[in-house]
Amino acid sequence: MSIPAAFRVPPAGGVGWGPGPTPAPVLHRRVPQKAKAARAPRPAAAVLGLREFRPDIQGLRAVAVLLVVLYHAELPGVTGGYVGVDVFFVISGFLINGGLLRELARGGRIRLGAFYAGRIRRLLPPAALVLVVTLVVARLWGSIFQLADTAWAAVFTAIYAINYRLAAEGVNYQQAGGPESPLQHFWSLAVEEQFYFLWPVLVVLCGLAARRRLRVLLACVLVVVCAASLNWSIVETAANAPLAYFSLHTRAWELGLGALLAVAGARLVAIPGWAAVVLSWAGLGAILWSGFAYSNETPFPGTAALVPVLGAAAVIAAGCRTAAGTAEVVLRRRPMQGIGRVSYGWYLWHWPLVVLVPVMYGRRFEWWEKAELMVLGLWLAVLTYWVVESPVRFRRLRVSIWMRTGAVLSTAVGSIAALILATLPSLVGGGAAAPTLALPEADTSAVQDAIAAATVATSVPSNLTPPLADVPTDHPRTSEDGCHLGYLETELKPCIYGDPEGSRTMVLAGDSHAQQWFPALHSAAKQKNWRLVTWTKAACPLAAYDVESSVLRRPYTECSQWREKVVGRITDLRPDAVVIGQSDSVPGSTVNNMRWAEDTVVTIRRLQAQPIRVVYILDTPYPGRNMPECVANNLDDVGACTAERRLVWPYQGRHETMAETLSAAGVTAVEPTPWxxxxxxxxxxVNGILVYRDESHISTAYSAWLTPMMAPLFDSVGEQSLAGG
Known part of the structure; x- marks a missing residue:
């Protein structure tokens, strides 16, 4: 696996794109104004302007990596630091295409084999080192439940496809709530690898088609590529933000714009000095502004990416011509040059530290602790630069040897990942097997007795249900049947469960906190000979509230559309009862407690007007941590995972406000907290059953165990006695 030129550290002699030695860097050379206008740059250097070394680009690397690492450290104020990746994309496109044009100018042809071998030689060894170390640390001290995902992420990284794996998981609600992968940051490197694979070939084809007018043809091709890619980015960001964020086709315009600057390098040399000053400072300002003004709620990339991308392009364009007073005054400073030199290694190391170290300590790190981890990452980057990057860069071996070296390193990463998958640790508790005790019908006191006994338990029972190893796939069957819709789906399906031939019908509707009750309701419906129709959707409440999706980074329009369809279908169906459930944490702090409760009643009133009997299941407690993870790490002291009841509600007073508002509106509400x-x-x-499958959803086994508590819903839907207590 090779890594993008945006992170590449040039040899001590200069940018180092040519096959031979490079001259000593010219850090600051003043050329008389007349001489600048009269002198045409050498063809091989045209893409860089009048200089063989570009300190402004090196400094721009420093700006980009600082934005990224400070954003991931959650430094207050740096809410949009992810734009640093976009800056790297522009730099990479400029240097990649510039290197190709330099080779054409010097030798009249592009040696693709040498090009790819050069990427392997200069960039793969540090990446392979970080991958191997991350896999080993994750295996020894990382999240037990994350091991398989990390191993697979390494495999996808080795084949340059991690970005599309992340895009698929980004719109998978069951995956989105899981822990972040320590290899997630390799997505940007995968995007550039895909660009590397295609663009040099396209340049060669353009060279064969128009040798004399190559730059004109390349410029035309790049304009078309950038326009199409930007359009895709805008459209896709509005429809599927994760796919837009991680995909090559929506990011190619950023790399393409940098490549276009390389094509225009000879002309950029002649821009007026005052224009270079304005472009340089305006570009740097645009990058910094977006880094501080944007946030996780900003729809990105889309049109928002124009600001940092055009800013980076402006800085690079201005640097093609030497002029006093440009932003290079700051960018060429020694600290910026030093950080730029090790920016590639810092980017590689910083994210595994952010993800794995807190897991090793078993707690969430504050921003200042993460900032300390960033300093450790910088130290590792410097060490990697001197021990790995520099020695390997100057090794002159045949192309075939470097190709084989790349294959060996990638195979080594894949082999270690396969070994981890084959040796996943046992997650079986050492405690005595717990007896399986069925609940008597609707007996809250029996549930309370079982819970009280569970609070004094120590070891995890050997027959824990579900087994910890099965937790990642422990979802209600409606997820597999396509009846629990994902973020982008809105079409309702005929999802009939229970007794399909039953004469009476109940509908279960809401988000995943309604879906979690499916096992209990499905079992009770079969016992009572009722049809159970279920319509649920990821992170989509039935409350008449327009949700902003943090995953899609835009208004959750699919939720509003689906809600209207559900209300309409229920109205047409006229079921005997409707059971509604939803997560009180979905709207976050964007709505106050009373507004949330009132908006819920609005939807319920629409159903009751038909008339249809409605029962609302109040939200379940939030344990405040990933419970299976905690249990797996405390097999001999499961009491360490017990949550305090006073801390199980993420938004103070919301649960109580919801209960009071529903009661005042005469809506039957089930209070599940005593369960x-x-x-x-x-x-x-409880009772040998793992209560939660993650940090908020109850396990399918626990839901099924509570079947007797749900059975009264089928006998007497409208009675207030249904409340659990």
């Missing part, structure tokens, strides 16, 4: 907690504690395992 999870005593007056003080909420244990992780």
């Amino acid at each position: 999870f907690c005593t007056i003080e504690d909420c244990p992780a395992i």
Whole structure:
């Protein structure tokens, strides 16, 4: 696996794109104004202007990597530091295409084999080192449940496809709530690798088609590529933000714009000095402004990416001509040059540290602690530069040897990943097997007795249900049947469960916190000979509230569309009962508690007007951590995973406000909290059953165990006695 030129550290002699030695760098050379106008740059140097070394680009690398690492450290104020990746894309496109044009100018042809071998020689060894170290550390000290995902991420990284894996997971609700991969940052490198694979070939084809007018043809091709890619980026960001964020076709315009600057390098040399000054400072200002003004809520990339991308292009364009007073005054400073020199290694090391070290300590790190990790990452980057990058860069071996070296390193990464998958640790508790005790019908006191006994338990039972190893796939069957819709889906399907031939019908509707009750309702419906129709959708409440999706980074229009369809279908169906559930955390802090409760009642009123009997299941407690992860790390002391009842509600007063508002509106509400907690504690395992499958959803086994508590819904839907207590 090779890595993008945006992170490449040039040899001590200069940019180092040519096959031979490069001259000593010219850090600052003043050329008389008349001489600048009269002198045409040498063809091989035309893409860089009048200089063989570009300190402004080196400094721009420093700006980009600082934005990224400070953003991932969650430094207050740096809310849009992810734009640093876009800056790297522009730099990479400029240097990649510039290197190709330089080779054409010097030798009249492009040696693709040498090009790819050069990428392997200069960029693969540090990446392979970080991948191997990350895999080993993850295996020894990382999240047990993340091991398989990390191993597969390494495999996808080795074949340059990690970006599309992340895009697919980004719109998969069951995956989106999981821990972040320590290899997630390799997505940007995969995008550039895909660009590397295609663009040099396209340059060669253009050279064969128009040798004399190559730059004109390349410029035309790049304009078309950039226009099409930018259009895709805008459209895709509005429709599927994760795919737009991670994909080559929506990011190619950023690399293409840098490549276009390389084509125009000879002309950029002649821009007026005052224009270079304005472009340089305006470009740097645009990059910094977006880094501080943007946030995770900004729809990105789309049109928002224009600001940092055009800013980076402006800085690079201005640097093609030497002029006093440009932003290079700052960018060429020694600290900026030093950070730029090791920016590639810093980018590689910083993210695994952010993800894995807090897991090793078993707690969430504050921003200042993450900032300390960034300093450690910088130290590792410097060490990697001197021990790995520099020695390997000057090794002059045949193309075939470097190709084989690349294959060996990639195979080594894949082999270690395969070894991890084959040796996943056992997650079986050492405690005595727990007896399987069925609940008597609708007996809250029996549930409370089981919960009270669970609060004094120590070891995890050997027959834990579901087994910890099965937790990643522990989802209600509606997820596999296509009846629990993802973020982008809106079409309702005929999802009939329970007794399909039953004469009475119940509908289960809401988000995943409604779906989690499917096992209990499905089992009870079969016992009572009712049809159960289920319509649920990821992170989409039935409350009449327009949700902003943090995953899609835009208004969740699919949710609003789906909600209207559900209300319409329920109205047409006229079921005997409707059970509604939703997560109180979906709207976050964007809505106050009363507004959230009132908007919920608005939708319920629309159904009751038909008339249709409605029961609302209040939200379940939030344990405040990933419970399976906690249990897996405390097999001999499961009490460490017990949550305090007073801390299980993420938004203070919201649960109580919802209950009071529903009661005042005469809506029947089920209070499930006594099925999870005593007056003080909420244990992780009850009756040998793992209560939660993640940090908020109950396991399918626990939902099924509570079937008797749901059975009364089919007998007497409208009675207030249904409340759990």
